[in-house]
Amino acid sequence: MSSDSTPEKQFKIAKKLLQDGVEGDKQAAKRAHEKLLKLRETQPHHALIEAYYGSSLALLSRDAVKLVEKEEKALESLEVLNQAVEMDPNEKEIRFLRGSVCLHLPESYFYSSSIAIEDFTFLLDRYQQDSNYLTHKQVRRVLRKLSKAYQNSGNPAKANEVSQRLASMYPKKKDD
Incomplete structure (x- = not known):
């Protein structure tokens, strides 16, 4: 198993991609979301991964063309971020x-x-x-x-x- 495949390394990469997405790179935002989705599946009780996943949904909402998709992704983002705060409020x-x-x-x-x-x-x-x-x-x-x-x-x-x-x-x- 290479060091690139560790969850910690994948999370670090996803965070960097998310930051690139925040700065306007739509492809990076999509890639961050994909990585965070996989991490979330393997570590379902990891509050920080949950929060970054929620943030990635917000970027997908921002970049969506259809209004319905924007709304759905934004609402899902809020739900996931609220869940992350419930998991680790401090x-x-x-x-x-x-x-x-x-x-x-x-x-x-x-x-x-x-x-x-x-x-x-x-x-x-x-x-x-x-x-x-x-x-x-x-x-x-x-x-x-x-x-x-x-x-x-x-x-x-x-x-x-x-x-x-x-x-x-x-x-x-x-x-x-």
């Missing part, structure tokens, strides 16, 4: 994935900004308890996403409050 990567997916769904149809707010607030609360929980770069990303989630949910005052918190904690940097 896993930060799962919370970040679910929050990020919810942030990109149309609020007028899915009403998922509240879930994104819950997940990003969860991450920031844990960071307040342990400053090593997130890197500074991760905190900036979470704050930006939380601000956007509040904006999407129709709460511009809270969005502005979070943006101000970000600005006061982290003055603008070139890598942002």
Whole structure:
């Protein structure tokens, strides 16, 4: 058995493909979904694989041509991501994935900004308890996403409050 066929190696490859899919590579998104589907079948109780599988469904939804398929994949994505959080509610990567997916769904149809707010607030609360929980770069990303989630949910005052918190904690940097 080659090292390329280990579940850990396949998961690493799938995560890289998923990231390429997030950046717009539709073929990579499909390949990530296929790999994650296989991993999910062999490791059905692995919460992180479940979360990445849910994220891959969100990309398939994004890239679908037919409206019905977009809706079905998005709903399935939310269901799978919710299941991943139920399996491991304290896993930060799962919370970040679910929050990020919810942030990109149309609020007028899915009403998922509240879930994104819950997940990003969860991450920031844990960071307040342990400053090593997130890197500074991760905190900036979470704050930006939380601000956007509040904006999407129709709460511009809270969005502005979070943006101000970000600005006061982290003055603008070139890598942002």
